Amino acid sequence: LVHDDVIDGALLRRGAPTLNARWSGGSTVLAGNYLFGMAARFSAETRNMRVIELFSETLRIIVDGELRQLKDRHNFAQLKENYYQRIFAKTASLFCAATEGAAILSGMPADRVADLRAYGYNFGMAFQIVDDILDFTGDETTLGKPAGSDLRQGTLTLPFFYHLQLHPDRNSVIDRLETAQFLADDGDPDAWQQAVAQAVSELRAGDAIEAARNEARTFLRRAEESLHALPDNVYRHSMHGLCEYVVQRTQ
Known part of the structure; x- marks a missing residue:
């Protein structure tokens, strides 16, 4: 998240100033590096090669996701599949590592490890989709x-992809944004901001938000289904509760 704020130039996260807003870019990057180092240390302290390999592979996947996102910016020809690949890499892979790693360290059999990884994957995908919905529906204060x-x-x-899918004249949305981007590159930044504001207003007024929310619910149902073989105890109930929390998130 620290590195993500540097890449995006974000000054606020959840309404609070980011490290990027308080420190220089170099200091903020080093703070993120320090956190990676501490995470690697904790991973090594498990003395479990499967967990260490899982940790290192997850870091690789996360960075790959960030690179994909940078590469795909302003690429209006990309497909919904590009989005799924990106949010798995940037978000769901981290939840996979957490749930799979915990299952491995708990000594669970292979099928339960797979179940918990599936929970992490589906939960993480839903979490990011809801986050992307809130980016359109939330207000700046929240x-x-x-x-x-x-x-x-x-x-x-995802909400934007559904907006394109449901919009009767898909090309007009893309054409407006591409024209505005051309004008912005030519020295008229207001053109881009106005085009985005219009797209956000149209998206909010249509069915794209609900379509994206239904997809998040589908991922959450799959996450909960992956828990069926686990013991019926407080830990399982807590994981079901997390799924309910994701649906109700407002920030």
């Missing part, structure tokens, strides 16, 4: 950033 911030940066998320 989110700590203007609505449509991802689109303003040229990052296309």
Whole structure:
């Protein structure tokens, strides 16, 4: 998250100032590096090679996801599949590592390890989709950033893909944004901001938000289904509760 704020130039996260807002870019990057180092140390302290390998592979996947996102900015030709690949890499892979790693360290059999990894995957995908929905539906006071911030940066998320899918004249949306981007590159930044504001307003008024929310619910149902073989105890109930929390998130 520290590095993510540097890449995005974010000054607020959940309404609070980021390290990026308080420190220089170099100091903030080093703080993120320090946290990675501490995480690697804790991973090594498990003395479990499967967990150490899982940790290192997850770091690789996360960075790959960030690179994909940078590469795909303002790429209006990308497909919904690009989005799924990106949010798995950036978000769901981290939840996979947490749930799979915990299962391994708890000595669970292979099928339960797979179940918990599936929980992490589906929970993480839903979490990011809801996050992307809130980017359009939330207000600046709650989110700590203007609505449509991802689109303003040229990052296309699931609500936008559904907006294109449901819009009767898909090309007009793309044409407006591409024209505005051309004008912005030519010295008229207001053109891009106005085009994004119009797209956000249209998206909020349509069915794209609910379509994306239904997809998040589908991922959460799959997450809960993966818990069926686990003992019926407080830990399982807590994991079900997390799924309910994701649906109800407002920030």
